[in-house]
Amino acid sequence: MGRIHDGRGTAAEIRAIGSGLRTLARRVRTGRGGDGGIAHDALQEAVEAILLARILRGARLPSPRELGVGAEAYLPGLGDLVGEIRRLVLSSLGAGDLAAARRRLGEMDSVVRSLLHFEAPRSIVPLKPKQDTARALLERTRGDVTLAEVLARTGLPPAGRSAR
Numbered sequence: 001m002g003r004i005h006d007g008r009g010t011a012a013e014i015r016a017i018g019s020g021l022r023t024l025a026r027r028v029r030t031g032r033g034g035d036g037g038i039a040h041d042a043l044q045e046a047v048e049a050i051l052l053a054r055i056l057r058g059a060r061l062p063s064p065r066e067l068g069v070g071a072e073a074y075l076p077g078l079g080d081l082v083g084e085i086r087r088l089v090l091s092s093l094g095a096g097d098l099a100a101a102r103r104r105l106g107e108m109d110s111v112v113r114s115l116l117h118f119e120a121p122r123s124i125v126p127l128k129p130k131q132d133t134a135r136a137l138l139e140r141t142r143g144d145v146t147l148a149e150v151l152a153r154t155g156l157p158p159a160g161r162s163a164r
Contacts, residue, residue, distance in 0.1 A: 017046050024043055026068065027039070028040070043077075044076045044080070050062070052084050055107055075118055075127050076126075078115050079127070082138065085108040086140075088104045089104040089144070098152055108141060114133055115127075134150075
């Protein structure tokens with residue numbers, strides 16, 4: 001999954017992750033998923049990877065039903081996606097691509113708003129900490145983009161870059 005996180009995942013790798021995700025989710029539902037904690041972690045990571053691949057392609061995010069998983073795997077994966085989008089925003093800012101950073105920030109905002117719509121009992125999905133972290137990451141990222149925009153308007157180089 002590291003290749004997907006680096007933006008180098010192929011369509012075949014993403015399909016393989018999706019297939020494995022559906023198989024493992026089916027096994028967990030039927031009680032044949034082995035260690036439940038490890039299986040849950042694997043499902044959550046696979047959901048995050050597939051969602052990230054969709055973000056990188058500019059495609060619509062699939063629903064839990066489309067992925068064949070329940071809320072207990074989908075929502076934490078969606079929450080973790082926020083940190084991955086922040087990384088994309090920061091990479092865009094580091095490359096001096098303010099337009100891409102703004103676009104990614106919009107995607108991040110959309111994911112956070114979606115995540116905040118859900119309420120689940122903590123005994124089913126420990127969602128509240130993911131929501132709080134996502135909200136904090138969004139606000140910090142919004143501040144980073146705003147600072148970059150201000151620096152761009154003033155003609156000052158971004159932090160870490162010297163004027164040439």
